[in-house]
Each structure stands twice: as structure tokens, then as C-alpha cells.
Amino acid sequence: MKNKEKFAKEIVEIACDRGDVAVSKAIGEPVYCNEINCRDCLLNNNGCSNALRRWAESEYTEKPVISKKDKAFLDCLVEVFKYMARDKINALYAYGKEPYKSNNGDCWSGNNGRYCALSCYVNVAFPMIKWEDDKPWLIDDLKKLEVVEEYEIN
Template sequence: MKNKEKYEKEIVEIACSGGSISIIKKSGRIVPCNGAICSLCLFRGYDCEEKTREWAESEYIERPVVSKRDRVFLEYIGTGINYITRDMDGGLFIYISKPHKLIDCWESSGCESDKSLKFFKLDFPMVKWEDSEPWLIEDLKKLEVVENYE
């Protein structure tokens, strides 16, 4: 599905009122161009009409979100824990040092052992075994917070 298909309703609404679209970089929200500050727009810069056209024709990419429950956990673990991964069997683990992927699990070369999260009721559906890199806790903290995952 292309972006123009995913956001068809919002684009048509703005176009029918005589405007062009702008996308706020931080939130991904579509707003009328005349209502946005250029420095916040995804299309900012020279030839924003061409950038808008390229965005509309590109494939839609789902933006990850984090649930309130998972976000509270991220605050609970505090500083020092920097990474989170999911092993092949579905288990979540946290690390101080950046882990690397082995055959069926992740392993940190630091002196700490991995910390399993199996006793917590956490989801983190964006953290997948298929990921080529571990997730940074700080990156997860920056995601939009939703009540529950859909």
C-alpha cells in the first residue's frame, strides 16, 4: 500500500479545502501546508512539491508505537540498561552492553549476563527476532504512546 492510499482521506480533505499537505516529522501527522511551520515538515527544503509527490508514491511504513504499560516499564528500569531484544523463542531480554545475534538468541560480550523479562507482562511487539540490531531503550522511549496495541 502506498502512502497516498493509506492517507487518502486526509489528503482529499486538505485538497478539497484548497491546500497542500505537510507532514509533521516528529508525529507523522498530516496537516495543511499553510498551517505548518516549514522547519517541522518532512518535505522541508527546496522543491517540496516534488518531495510530496515522491512520499505519496512510496510504500507506507507502519510507525511503531509503544503501549502505556510497556512505556512505564521503560521508565522503571532506569538508566544503565541500554538495549532490548527478543530471542527466537519469543523471550524478551535487556542488556547493558550492545548484544549481538547468535544462532537462536542474542548475547552481550560485556561482563553482565542477559536479563530475562519473562516474569513481566510486557508486549513490545516492535522488538522482533528478525531485527538485525537490538533496540535502544532510548529509541523506544521516543515512540508515540498508545493505550493498547491494536
């Protein structure tokens, strides 16, 4: 499903009010352009109308959420840890410095700092963190996700 299909009602509502469509970075949804700052809009990159078309034609992706349990864990995590990532066998790690995928292609490395194999010590889920991710997750970004009671099982 494309963004224009997912948000057709919202886009039409804004257009019928003769407003310009913006897309909030915070919620990933269409909003009235005059209600947000340009820096907070996904379309703010030298040509809003072209960016709107590209966004509307792109595939809709669900915004990740975090469970209360995982959020509580992050709130207790020592501040030295700044990143989280999974290795190829699905083990979850926290890192003090930004890691990168190793040359052998089965783990994150190059940290030269503190790291911890979380999945060995605590029962947390973090299903949004995947080995296939191009970059590790910033813990600060995880803390900003919408909190839900539990994750939906698909």
C-alpha cells in the same frame, strides 16, 4: 495500502488550501509544510517534491504504540539499560550497550556490557520488538511511543 490512499483526505485538504504537504516525523502523517520545521519533516532530504512522491507511493505502515503496562515498566527500568531486542526464540532482552545480531543468527551479542533476559523475570509484551528487526530498539524511542490502554490483538 499506499500512504496516498491512507491519507488522501488530508493531502487533498492541504492542497485545496494551496498549502505544501509535509510529513511529520513525530506522527507520520501529512501536515502543512509551513507548520513544522524542516528538520521535523520526513521529506526533508534535498528535494521535498520528489520525496513526497516516494512517500505517497510507499506502503502505509501502522505506527507502533505502547501499552500503559509496558510504558510503566520502562519508567522503572534501571537507566543502565539503553536497548531492547528479541532473540530468535522470542525472548526479550535489555542491553546496556548496542548489541548486534550474532554470526550464528539466533541471538543479539557483542554487548560487552550489562544485559538482562527480561522475559524470564517480568510479564511484559512489547509486540513491536521482533527478531526480524534490523536494529535493536532504543529504550528512549520506546518511551516516546503513543500510550494505549492495551494492545489490539489481530
